[in-house]
Amino acid sequence: MKHILALLSVVAVVTSLQVVGESKKSDCAQQCDKTKTQVGAVAASEGSACQKAKTAVGEEAKTECANSKTLTYKVGGAACEESCSKLVKTLASLDGVNKTESCSKTHMTQISYDASKVKSCDIAAAIKKAGYKVEAQQVSLPVKGMACGACSSKVGKVLTSLDGVINGSACHESNKATVLFDPEKLDAKKIAAVINTAGFKTDIVE
Secondary structure: OHHHHHHHHHHHHHHHHHHHHHHHHHHHHHHHHHHHHHEEEEEEEHHHHHHHHHHHHHHHHHHHHHEEEEEEEEEEEEEEEEHHHHHHHHHOOOEEEHHHHOOOOEEEEEEEEEEEOOOOOHHHHHHHHHOEEEEEEEEEEEOOOOHHHHHHHHHHHHHHHHOOOEEEEEEEOOEEEEEEOOOOOOOOHHHHHHHHHOOEEEEEOO
């Protein structure tokens, strides 16, 4: 009888230990699940913040790209390296002008600028104020619809027929038209409109 009671006591102890073990396993599993959930939530939050940051950077880059413009002028009076250097410094002092290059041989000056900070008319005014003359402006326009040399020739003739155009040419291989014109008589919008009227398609790229 004593042996039976002792055996039952041992069985009771073992059962109790098993119950405690299972309880600890359950608590551990629940705690582990909570930790995983918290880590997942933090990761998701960080991922969302990262995506928002990427979106913000992307929108900012698009805005900067849209405001980035280039002007090319033929400038009278910039006939030597010294005068070109003076012209470059004058334009570089304008808020919004990012880069300026001037060549004394071709008399061409190229200005890269932020259109949200400075206007093309302000740049032209600064050139005149410095003692130079804007003799002409050059634009390059992408033209769709030119399939052969005859198309290029047609666009070229349309351009040179405009009052104020000094020189105009088009190339069907590059799908571009380059126009040198008097900015006091014409502007890029009018040139683009004439090209479109001739049966081709172009957008303004300053």
